[in-house]
Amino acid sequence: MPIPKNYSSPTRLSAKKKAFNQLQRWIIDGTLEPGEKLYDSELAETLGISRTPIREAIQLLEVQGFIETFPGRETRITMIKKKDVLKLYPPLASLQALAADEASKIITLEQVETLKAVNQKYEEAIKNGQPFDAMTFDEHYHSFILKIADNPYIDRFSSTLQLHIRRFKYVFLKNDLTLKSDSVKEHAAIIKAFTDHNSKLAASVMSQNWLRPMNEVYHLLK
């Protein structure tokens, strides 16, 4: 209900982007709670901008599935259920598996080396108990593969799904990450498949690399 008054003003962004970024952060980190009602005039006042860019930002967040508007009636943060993990991870796993499939066909030796380096830093971060760094390297690993696959639709859909997953973790797990070194091994297996240009294996392991955390999270909650 209370909307924070303190936020950094990056200033170089358009009012719309400013509103979008801020609202998305507030939704993902749970500041704006699931089911909460929004008032564009209130948000406009809080962010120091007019209602128009607020409405535009709300519309974008609605497309992403974070906000639901009932035209002429009300605007609310979408609800989120524990079972939603089962809706979020599978399409992400499928898309990332496809990306691995495509990437394995065109990846260069140099790119493989980069992935190896990233995965090593990932492993070290886990060993050193640095969950934030580990998460960053994990994201880097996956986004690098997406970049190689070079498909804007995969990129867009993946990032939307990952944002929802991030929100899910904040809301239900307080973003409390349990790091497993299983992922390091899977990443290595994918890299191995890349060097062998074994696209089916790369895709299969990539899928598992996303479905395994889904099951971990799901069983943790039940």
Next chain:
Amino acid sequence: MPIPKNYSSPTRLSAKKKAFNQLQRWIIDGTLEPGEKLYDSELAETLGISRTPIREAIQLLEVQGFIETFPGRETRITMIKKKDVLKLYPPLASLQALAADEASKIITLEQVETLKAVNQKYEEAIKNGQPFDAMTFDEHYHSFILKIADNPYIDRFSSTLQLHIRRFKYVFLKNDLTLKSDSVKEHAAIIKAFTDHNSKLAASVMSQNWLRPMNEVYHLLK
């Protein structure tokens, strides 16, 4: 006749939706050509509404990838290349394969019968040389499976991809559909896999059911 209580208000379509629907149609059928520059004030005048709902519609179409805006500069219809088929179909195939996978686990006998009936009408439409009807039944077949899979993310991403494919066909093929009965057989094979609860087979055939037309279209153009 009983009138559904939960029927969302027969809202006269808002100006925004009117603009969105019209612009999307014009983009997909090629009335608005790839690379064409848009002027929101002109569109507003043409559609008899103000710039605000036009801008909102443009924003939605930008998220879908049909329009590109360069803030403060210009707004254009996105370009489209022949090679884009190779970016569009694979993620769609992956997502639909996932839907088939999920559906096969929970589909009922009654639903299987419905699919059989739809596929039979599809076959008849092809035999009778009715491409529009055939397309409708094909869409019905796939959307029914998506409905069973019951995953809003798959739904949303699939429909966006299908709209882009439709645009592609209009722009490059004048929507000239070549109907092959291969698809009927694939549909039947998917139904068979459903009855056997063979999710892997259902997914595999579903993927082929989308990748085959991709290759047909691609080789037709090269």
Next chain:
DNA sequence: AAACATTTGTCCGTATGTATA
């Protein structure tokens, strides 16, 4: 370099609709 033309971005008042008393 600066003023201009053009197009998009923002503001805010009002209309429209929806829910509630």
Next chain:
DNA sequence: ATATACATACGGACAAATGTT
């Protein structure tokens, strides 16, 4: 059933930003 309160939807004017002369 009607009136009223309220939130969103829309319209039109103005501001800001960009490219050009």
